[in-house]
Amino acid sequence: MEEVVADCSLAEMMCIVAARYMKGSGTTFVGLGLPMLSALLAKMLHDPEIAYCTEVGVVDWQPEFGGSPRAPRGVGDPILTVGTAYLGDMLDTLGTLLMGSSVDTAVLSGGQIDRYGNLNTLLIGSYSDFARRFPGSGGNTDLACMAKRTIVIMPFEPRRFVKRVDFLSSPGYIDGPGARRRAGLEPQGPNLVITTLGVFGFDTSDGGETGSCEMELRALMPGVEAEGVAALIPWPLRLSPTLNQISPPTQEEITLLRRLDQAKTYLRDGRY
Amino acid sequence: MSSKLMSAEEAIARFVHDGDSVHMGQITEAFGLAREVVRQRKRDLTFICAGHGVAGLFTTLGGCSRKAITAYMWGELVPGPLREMVQRGELKVEDYTNQTITLMLMAGAMGMPFVTTRSLLGTDYIALESVPQPGGFLGDQKLKVIDSPFDGRPVVLLPAMRPKVCLTHVQWADAEGNAVFWGGLGDNKWGSWAAERVIVSAEEIVPTEVIRSHPQQVTLPGLRVSAVVHMPWGAVPTPLAGYYRADYPLIQEMIGSSSTAETLEAFFGRWVYGCPTHEAFLALYRQRFGADALEILKPNIHVEPVRSISYGFDP
Numbered sequence: 001m002e003e004v005v006a007d008c009s010l011a012e013m014m015c016i017v018a019a020r021y022m023k024g025s026g027t028t029f030v031g032l033g034l035p036m037l038s039a040l041l042a043k044m045l046h047d048p049e050i051a052y053c054t055e056v057g058v059v060d061w062q063p064e065f066g067g068s069p070r071a072p073r074g075v076g077d078p079i080l081t082v083g084t085a086y087l088g089d090m091l092d093t094l095g096t097l098l099m100g101s102s103v104d105t106a107v108l109s110g111g112q113i114d115r116y117g118n119l120n121t122l123l124i125g126s127y128s129d130f131a132r133r134f135p136g137s138g139g140n141t142d143l144a145c146m147a148k149r150t151i152v153i154m155p156f157e158p159r160r161f162v163k164r165v166d167f168l169s170s171p172g173y174i175d176g177p178g179a180r181r182r183a184g185l186e187p188q189g190p191n192l193v194i195t196t197l198g199v200f201g202f203d204t205s206d207g208g209e210t211g212s213c214e215m216e217l218r219a220l221m222p223g224v225e226a227e228g229v230a231a232l233i234p235w236p237l238r239l240s241p242t243l244n245q246i247s248p249p250t251q252e253e254i255t256l257l258r259r260l261d262q263a264k265t266y267l268r269d270g271r272y
Numbered sequence: 273m274s275s276k277l278m279s280a281e282e283a284i285a286r287f288v289h290d291g292d293s294v295h296m297g298q299i300t301e302a303f304g305l306a307r308e309v310v311r312q313r314k315r316d317l318t319f320i321c322a323g324h325g326v327a328g329l330f331t332t333l334g335g336c337s338r339k340a341i342t343a344y345m346w347g348e349l350v351p352g353p354l355r356e357m358v359q360r361g362e363l364k365v366e367d368y369t370n371q372t373i374t375l376m377l378m379a380g381a382m383g384m385p386f387v388t389t390r391s392l393l394g395t396d397y398i399a400l401e402s403v404p405q406p407g408g409f410l411g412d413q414k415l416k417v418i419d420s421p422f423d424g425r426p427v428v429l430l431p432a433m434r435p436k437v438c439l440t441h442v443q444w445a446d447a448e449g450n451a452v453f454w455g456g457l458g459d460n461k462w463g464s465w466a467a468e469r470v471i472v473s474a475e476e477i478v479p480t481e482v483i484r485s486h487p488q489q490v491t492l493p494g495l496r497v498s499a500v501v502h503m504p505w506g507a508v509p510t511p512l513a514g515y516y517r518a519d520y521p522l523i524q525e526m527i528g529s530s531s532t533a534e535t536l537e538a539f540f541g542r543w544v545y546g547c548p549t550h551e552a553f554l555a556l557y558r559q560r561f562g563a564d565a566l567e568i569l570k571p572n573i574h575v576e577p578v579r580s581i582s583y584g585f586d587p
Contacts, residue, residue: 054456055370055371056298056299056456056457056458057456057457057458058456065575066573066575067573068573074299074518075299075456076298076299076300076455076456076458076511077511078455078511078513078514078517078571080456081454081455081456081513081514082573082575083575087454087455087456087457088457089374089456089457089458089459089460089461089462090322090370090371090374090457090458090459090462091371091374091375091378091461091462094370094371094374095371095374095375095378098371099371099389099390122367127396127400127405127408127410128405128406128408130359132355133345133355133358135344135345136342136343136344136345136367137343137344137367137368137369137370138322138323138343138344138369138370139343139369139370139371140369141369141371141391141392141395141397142369142370142371142372142389142391145390145391145392145393145394145395146390146391167396168394168395168396168399169395169396169397170395171393171394171395174394179394180394183393183394183426184390184393184394184417184425184426184427185390185393185394
């Protein structure tokens with residue numbers, strides 16, 4: 001084990017852990033926000049075979065091609081036009097690649113998430129009488145419906161983890177086993193939810209056909225205890241039988257992460 | 273083909289009419305043309321864009337629009353005034369997704385009545401579709417779920433969309449409107465192929481010989497274009513691949529000004545009604561944000577094709 005960095009923030013740790021779990025992600029569609037940083041860290045540190053894609057048309061971006069890698073500051077950041085294998089439009093990405101089952105992994109975020117991994121990217125309150133609007137789905141819904149695997153990155157805040165999302169904009173397991181298939185989707189819902197407190201999986205051994213399909217705690221961030229997490233979750237939280245503690249960040253992880261986000265586009269102090 | 277070069281003033285006056293549905297692309301936005309739309313006080317427009325971005329915010333705050341058809345509204349900010357317009361019912365929003373909006377534009381471009389997807393299945397977009405929603409589009413029964421007549425699985429039918437006009441900014445165009453745009457194409461491509469009329473603003477007007485020497489780079493043929501406007505820095509404050517990055521001071525000033533009707537009016541007075549031409553706007557930009565405010569947006573790392581391709585034929 002390399003030297004451990006003591007001053008790593010929870011948000012930095014979340015990105016580092018998400019990157020570790022992205023090894024083997026294959027053709028990966030990266031959503032706006034923290035996924036952009038985390039997936040780049042994964043590609044540069046753990047798995048160069050990740051094909052980094054964004055929905056505006058970027059397919060298989062090679063970050064070192066332009067000689068000055070940094071995290072894209074949005075899905076349309078011009079840095080993504082340099083060193084990409086294919087540059088097309090939204091129907092090349094969310095049309096052909098996604099609808100044609102060529103997207104292995106989607107890395108998403110959202111405003112709210114519930115016990116079945118359903119995401120809400122649209123609004124708080126009801127559709128006709130909302131208290132607050134989020135920016136909206138973008139391609140989040142499309143990817144949640146059709147990617148083969150989904151990883152969600154979301155800072156742990158009690159208001160984001162709710163029994164039932166106010167508006168179900170991106171389907172997880174909807175309301176339990178078999179629900180996705182009944183709705184017309186492939187049964188596999190979200191695989192992982194990476195947060196500032198720990199990593200959650202879902203209680204299903206066959207990708208959504210059986211099991212409760214509820215979120216379960218799989219791994220804890222250094223210094224975090226399961227009881228503390230369960231106390232913040234508004235439903236009886238399942239604990240994985242293999243619940244484990246996540247190893248601290250390495251110097252290499254934290255140095256590269258900070259270099260990729262030097263302008264602090266993603267990890268502004270005090271943001272999470 | 274004859275020249276379609278004209279001023280922004282003439283292009284907007286001739287081809288954008290009150291009540292039109294207007295497609296504006298995402299990421300790179302035709303901000304200069306949008307500014308002219310506000311200046312000519314067009315009214316009751318419906319904006320269609322996967323990402324209702326800077327130009328959408330600008331034209332909406334500028335009083336031109338009462339409806340947005342979009343998948344994403346203005347990044348993380350969703351500024352207070354826009355939210356309040358939605359809450360008060362002054363701005364109706366039809367919520368879709370990036371894929372579904374672009375598919376609907378594609379269907380419009382191809383003359384299909386509808387197009388199918390398996391996105392949206394299992395969501396509240398579908399669940400609330402048959403429940404009347406005052407102010408919102410859900411409940412309008414625009415989305416239909418049927419069992420596919422071929423494999424029996426549920427599938428969503430999306431209606432085709434045909435904007436009246438598309439405003440798009442590109443790097444190069446010739447006088448005929450043959451346009452070359454590079455960067456992530458987003459929904460720009462299908463928006464410009466679907467619209468009944470297209471106004472192209474171009475960073476550079478290049479000879480048609482240049483365009484026709486690499487036809488595969490052309491993203492829109494001139495035969496679909498109604499007007500071509502030469503407009504350097506025409507996408508500022510949004511980015512244009514190879515030319516400039518996004519810039520935020522003007523956007524911040526717009527959002528900052530939107531807290532009261534008086535400050536908003538002053539903002540539009542300064543940046544729109546006080547600038548009759550694009551040149552006047554650029555002069556004000558430099559005066560306000562610094563003499564080099566635009567030049568510093570140019571990229572300092574350039575990558576050009578290592579090898580050009582060649583076409584050939586037998587005489």
